[in-house]
């Protein structure tokens with residue numbers, strides 16, 4: 389009798405706790421390292437807004453910008469521990485999980501941001517989104533920032549001008565090799581430490597798209613920018629695979645629709661945003677922006693070209709060909 393009563397009480401408790409659980413929204417912590425007013429920052433806020441509108445009470449997105457929750461050295465680990473559920477790290481930060489993704493950092497691979505989008509939508513591009521599921525990371529889409537420019541405290545016109553200078557790089561072997569090919573000195577460093585390192589002279593230069601240069605005030609501590617468009621800064625929106633699969637199917641599919649919509653919007657506007665930030669840098673009057681003649685740019689391309697061969701085995705020659713084919 390006692391046991392019957394006890395089990396009835398337990399059943400009620402279980403039902404109550406389930407309904408309490410169902411009433412709690414699923415919280416998605418989205419951590420990133422850049423300012424709100426950048427392609428990634430804007431994307432995260434748009435995602436939060438659309439989820440509020442369409443999945444109110446069911447899902448809640450919390451956005452932590454500017455390395456306020458985790459810096460770029462720690463965020464991937466935090467995702468794997470489910471301390472955050474969503475990130476959009478730069479594609480330069482995945483080489484530990486899938487060496488093929490190093491493709492995106494090969495210097496002078498893509499002619500423009502349209503070519504990047506074409507590749508991302510191709511079979512090769514899509515296959516990379518699911519290439520880390522065995523490690524617990526699921527890719528939902530690509531958000532592009534823009535092509536990168538070189539900045540320094542010295543004007544860089546030819547590759548030899550970079551010799552001996554110290555450059556801050558993301559934690560990427562390809563980017564490390566790129567600066568070594570220029571006989572410069574790469575220093576891997578978290579994004580949040582870049583400004584101070586440039587200000588104090590720990591490093592002499594860096595590579596960023598205009599939106600990161602402007603929002604991090606890099607132009608205030610760099611006298612020169614060379615518009616080299618030599619490499620890409622793009623992101624993969626990722627979730628913890630187990631967490632993602634634990635979301636009820638109907639909610640998960642609505643979330644996928646929202647992410648796709650945000651990705652399309654981010655990618656449509658990111659180049660414009662970078663051009664607007666270039667103008668703001670010019671208006672600030674702190675920094676000379678040097679453009680290269682086609683012949684000068686060709687010299688830079690030649691100087692860093694050996695990097696391709698160096699990483700061809702890890703990336704795969706076919707994938708490199710597929711990416712090159714997206715240049716029209």
Ligand code: LMR
Nearest residue numbers: 421422478558578579600
């Ligand atoms: C960097 O470290 O330079 C970038 O990956 C930062 C970012 O997320 O745009």
